Amino acid sequence: MAPRVGLTPERLTRAGAELADEAGFEEVTVSALARRFGVQVASLYSHVKNSHDLKTRIALLALEELADRGAAALAGRAGKDALAALANVYRDYAREHPGRYAAAQLRLDPAAAAASAGVRHSQMTRAILRGYDLTEPDQTHAVRLLGSVFHGYVSLELGGGFSHSAPDSDETWTRVLDALDALLRNWPAPRLP
Amino acid sequence: MAPRVGLTPERLTRAGAELADEAGFEEVTVSALARRFGVQVASLYSHVKNSHDLKTRIALLALEELADRGAAALAGRAGKDALAALANVYRDYAREHPGRYAAAQLRLDPAAAAASAGVRHSQMTRAILRGYDLTEPDQTHAVRLLGSVFHGYVSLELGGGFSHSAPDSDETWTRVLDALDALLRNWPAPRLP
């Protein structure tokens, strides 16, 4: 055995993300990761504080990757084009990397959350809304709605909620994007009680 | 110690649900439950197949409770009234019982899923759509959209995504419901490419 394998927090995080995609995020464990590197379990504790720390790092990696993809997809697009592009980033990422996507759903403590790419995500959604005519408080409402739909749809679809029933989930997805576009172009005023 | 505590699968499931709400669904463990009943760990294995079985039972309980509340809330309501009532059932349940709500998100194997209250949930959402003018394929699209928004919003809100930023999440929630109502009253035709 090579005396030094070259462990680093970054390599552990990447390997953990791969393991999550292959076996599911719940299977990501310090032991499993050590096994994967052919190394004793205790060795990982020099690079990672504990199991929770490892999972948090994977979550932060996933959020960064998602934000990077989102930024790339948004470049040069506006309006419905931009809306669909960002939405597809989330959906495609979740399908390609289900374990990482699950990791991104991890509840982060406030410290980690502040240092995460979470802000970039809401900024990207807000950027999309520049193509529509919404004033300030409504923009925030719309950001939250879009976030809810993207996350909710992807998460239900990944859980198998839409499989085995017609029509096809792809068709619903395009119709949902049509509907959101229509809604944003015609955002309703607050309803008086 | 009383020689027989009176364990049953039902009591274990209920106690597990309470534990989930108090400590979080990840803390629900056969050991913790045994501790709570003042009983040896191995004793639980006569009533519950294994850890996964226990969690599945809690998930099924939560789905049933949610469906019951939904049915009660929907009785005698239609249109936007019904929409808001069902939506609030999800949101309120998640706030009152965060652990149970997390349990309801558990990936069920197809067997358990078929025996779950999942069908009642989509039927209730479909019932709401009777107050709007949608024909068949669009109804399914709308059911999926509503499910996504309800689940997505509640889950982001529970994760703290909307706290510590103005405006208040309650306000966004009512505006989101207004928006969904408007959207359903004005459901867009498929956009031709």
Add this chain to the structure above:
DNA sequence: ACACTTGCCTAAAAGCTTTAGGCAAGTGCA
């Protein structure tokens, strides 16, 4: 009163987490 069922017990193996302390492979500096 009897056998029978069954509820909870003890025992034990196996896996994951985490801490403490050690040795030797690399690194820096004279």
Add this chain to the structure above:
DNA sequence: TGCACTTGCCTAAAGCTTTTAGGCAAGTGT
């Protein structure tokens, strides 16, 4: 080149969770 120093991975060990196997005695039915 040789030395001290850092640090990467190791062994050891304790604690907790899961799960199976087998046992005794509290209830149940006849």
